Amino acid sequence: MSTDVAGIGGLFFRSRDPEARAEWYREHLGIGAGDEGMWNQEAGMTVFAPFASDSDYFAADQQFMINLRVKNLEGLAARLEAAGIPVERRDEWNTDEYGTFARIHDPEGLAIELWEPPTTADES
Template sequence: MAVTGIGGLFFRSGDPDARAAWYRDHLGIDAGQVSIWQQDAGMTVFAPFPADSDYFAADQSFMLNLRVSELEELIAKLESEGVAVERRPEWEATEYGSFARIHDPEGLPIELWEPPAE
């Protein structure tokens, strides 16, 4: 008997419908209480961080990391839609892939991760 994957991510929201629409419109995630998002199989990192970590904002108890393809194209799309994208040189072409950060309408940090080519 073993856990086979993450079955859902549930979080509180001041405006669940608007927040779900933001995820659908900007990231293509079929979000909402009655929606089911069929994601591609792949790696998932499940990692508690120290309480004093500065990897993401201290006022957030978690950060969502989304595996993506064609990160540069996604960044261009998001920026054209008015979504602020944070990039840092140390996040580019690392041994783990490339990263960028955005925030959803309620401030949740979202790390966009393009794993390295195999």
């Protein structure tokens, strides 16, 4: 199927304190560090997947979860933990096929899944 959609152009969500929340994302994840919150991300896979309303993959009171592709998940997790941000890891989340996962929550409780895809032979 051909499509004219080239990718996700933005993620917009409500916040009790937009400035503080934006600063948290800039400081801890480097997102929105440019002018007007712009962030030039690297090309790569983006998963677009609606979940069943009764899924327990993330909190039932959240309509969505952000999944961020990362490099060096362990290094990022160590920096986040050093900043006092709890990082959740579960062995069952990790697979050779899809890679390694961890979870954090932003200051307003939104789940953020950190995903390090498996390294392909071309990338090593």
